[in-house]
Amino acid sequence: MRRLSMVVLAAVAALAGCTAEPTDSPPAPGTFSVAVREPAALLPAQVRDLPGRLVVDALWTPLTDPADAEAEPLAASEVTSDDLRTWTIRLREGLRFHDGSPVTALSYVDTWRAVVEEGWPGATVLTDVLRAEDFRAIDEHTVELVLDRPLGQVPVVLGAPALLPLPRAVLDSRDWAAFAVQPVGNGPYRLAGPWRSGEGARLTRVDDHAGPRPGHAREIDLRVVADPAEQYELARTGAVDLATQVPAAAHGRMRDDFGERVLMWPLPEVSMLGFPAANPSLADAAARHAVALAVDRATLEAGPLGHQVDLASALLPPAVPLGQRSGQCRPCNHDPEAATALWEQAGRPAGELVVHAGADQATWAAPLAEQVGATLGVPARIETGPPAPTGVHALTRTLHTRSPHELLAPLASDAPGNPVGYASTTFDQMLAAAGEAADLAESGRLYRLAENQLLRDLPVAPLWSAHGHAVWTDRIAGVTPSPSLALNLPTITTP
Numbered sequence: 001m002r003r004l005s006m007v008v009l010a011a012v013a014a015l016a017g018c019t020a021e022p023t024d025s026p027p028a029p030g031t032f033s034v035a036v037r038e039p040a041a042l043l044p045a046q047v048r049d050l051p052g053r054l055v056v057d058a059l060w061t062p063l064t065d066p067a068d069a070e071a072e073p074l075a076a077s078e079v080t081s082d083d084l085r086t087w088t089i090r091l092r093e094g095l096r097f098h099d100g101s102p103v104t105a106l107s108y109v110d111t112w113r114a115v116v117e118e119g120w121p122g123a124t125v126l127t128d129v130l131r132a133e134d135f136r137a138i139d140e141h142t143v144e145l146v147l148d149r150p151l152g153q154v155p156v157v158l159g160a161p162a163l164l165p166l167p168r169a170v171l172d173s174r175d176w177a178a179f180a181v182q183p184v185g186n187g188p189y190r191l192a193g194p195w196r197s198g199e200g201a202r203l204t205r206v207d208d209h210a211g212p213r214p215g216h217a218r219e220i221d222l223r224v225v226a227d228p229a230e231q232y233e234l235a236r237t238g239a240v241d242l243a244t245q246v247p248a249a250a251h252g253r254m255r256d257d258f259g260e261r262v263l264m265w266p267l268p269e270v271s272m273l274g275f276p277a278a279n280p281s282l283a284d285a286a287a288r289h290a291v292a293l294a295v296d297r298a299t300l301e302a303g304p305l306g307h308q309v310d311l312a313s314a315l316l317p318p319a320v321p322l323g324q325r326s327g328q329c330r331p332c333n334h335d336p337e338a339a340t341a342l343w344e345q346a347g348r349p350a351g352e353l354v355v356h357a358g359a360d361q362a363t364w365a366a367p368l369a370e371q372v373g374a375t376l377g378v379p380a381r382i383e384t385g386p387p388a389p390t391g392v393h394a395l396t397r398t399l400h401t402r403s404p405h406e407l408l409a410p411l412a413s414d415a416p417g418n419p420v421g422y423a424s425t426t427f428d429q430m431l432a433a434a435g436e437a438a439d440l441a442e443s444g445r446l447y448r449l450a451e452n453q454l455l456r457d458l459p460v461a462p463l464w465s466a467h468g469h470a471v472w473t474d475r476i477a478g479v480t481p482s483p484s485l486a487l488n489l490p491t492i493t494t495p
Contacts, residue, residue: 030218032241032476032494035225035234042180042195044164045115045122048398050468053486056161058203059185061211065483066159066402067321074212079158084150084438089143094210097167098190105137107165114171115162122162122400129157129406150436152443153403160401161484188215188490200224215490241476244487246469248306258471265481266318269466274393275459277421281350285458286342292331292461293339294375295368304364312462315451316404319465319485322444323404329455332462336375343376353380354391361394395419404447405435411459422459
């Protein structure tokens with residue numbers, strides 16, 4: 001897996017200092033330009049960042065729309081199950097890949113096998129979220145998916161980029177690196193040529209696309225611009241039509257510069273503090289709540305996080321539409337007086353607090369540790385590197401799906417990847433009941449109940465979730481988030 005990742009990244013990775021030069025010629029009718037960072041990968045099951053999702057969402061049509069309240073079928077025509085364990089996925093007929101080959105049930109089955117065999121990051125959708133026992137092609141347009149237990153979230157999970165189909169040519173050749181340079185999807189846009197590292201690529205509309213959501217613009221020019229400040233200035237001056245990042249320094253003047261042509265939307269990334277069960281100093285829930293209430297999230301959001309996050313109001317982030325609540329959870333607040341009182345109630349259980357963080361988390365984990373230490377009156381510091389079984393863990397999860405099950409299930413007692421060793425029979429039963437709910441709205445209510453149990457026991461404390469920014473010129477309209485929480489390029493209209 002490591003060798004493959006290095007090959008694919010070499011094919012598509014950024015040249016950090018390279019940006020596309022704007023052109024002085026007026027844009028052609030029916031076209032628009034987008035400034036975007038270099039995507040880390042363009043294979044759907046390897047995509048983890050906003051630029052990658054942006055490109056993949058234009059090139060492919062997913063089986064379902066996970067943002068829709070009923071998970072509307074897209075490349076699928078119907079998703080059904082009698083027992084929530086064996087699922088039948090009927091494909092929309094007439095869809096073709098950009099190379100002209102048909103999209104069939106075997107396209108999905110063989111792609112999913114390759115995703116698992118290659119060990120790509122998206123494999124966890126099949127192995128951990130769905131926990132698929134088997135999947136096979138019943139006929140040319142029907143996939144049967146068998147799970148190891150009932151799960152009503154399948155229609156939502158099927159919208160994950162990791163489950164997008166690959167054409168027969170690459171499934172036979174296994175030349176993933178070459179494919180990642182010029183991916184071939186089944187969506188409303190195709191790449192007009194290879195992705196050029198440090199430069200970008202051009203998307204052209206598939207005029208005979210048989211899917212339910214065609215593209216509007218005739219062509220889309222994707223330009224690699226690594227610096228958010230440069231993206232912003234290019235959009236402000238009209239050198240590009242759409243900037244997909246806004247620097248922290250421009251956050252306060254976006255509305256002045258662009259009026260209503262501003263979009264902020266949730267990204268599938270959530271950060272938490274984890275309290276390992278093996279840490280005896282935090283065995284009392286009062287101590288864990290004290291730490292959570294000592295965190296001044298707003299100061300961190302305006303400081304080291306650069307206005308790029310939404311403060312948590314619950315454990316489930318805005319990127320997960322099912323299970324959203326109207327109020328704010330108690331441990332999501334900053335309340336130094338309550339924190340101090342709870343710490344005293346727990347008997348001041350620790351003489352020192354150590355926050356274990358990754359190198360990419362250190363910029364916010366260090367001031368967070370200082371906040372907690374100052375409030376609770378104990379020395380506090382961070383340690384980078386592999387987390388120890390004690391202390392407090394800085395946890396950041398990038399979600400592959402928009403199902404609440406993906407974020408909550410790892411905290412089940414028997415979950416192999418349980419990040420803190422939490423075990424609760426009550427939570428396990430609530431999680432199972434939510435997963436077995438056939439109605440998505442009802443499952444959302446049940447996931448909230450399971451989340452409530454976590455917020456009482458507090459094995460993890462919510463901090464924040466990431467959000468994206470986009471600004472654009474008055475040449476374009478219809479800028480909205482895509483189903484996978486990038487930007488929905490096919491919906492954008494032009495003169």
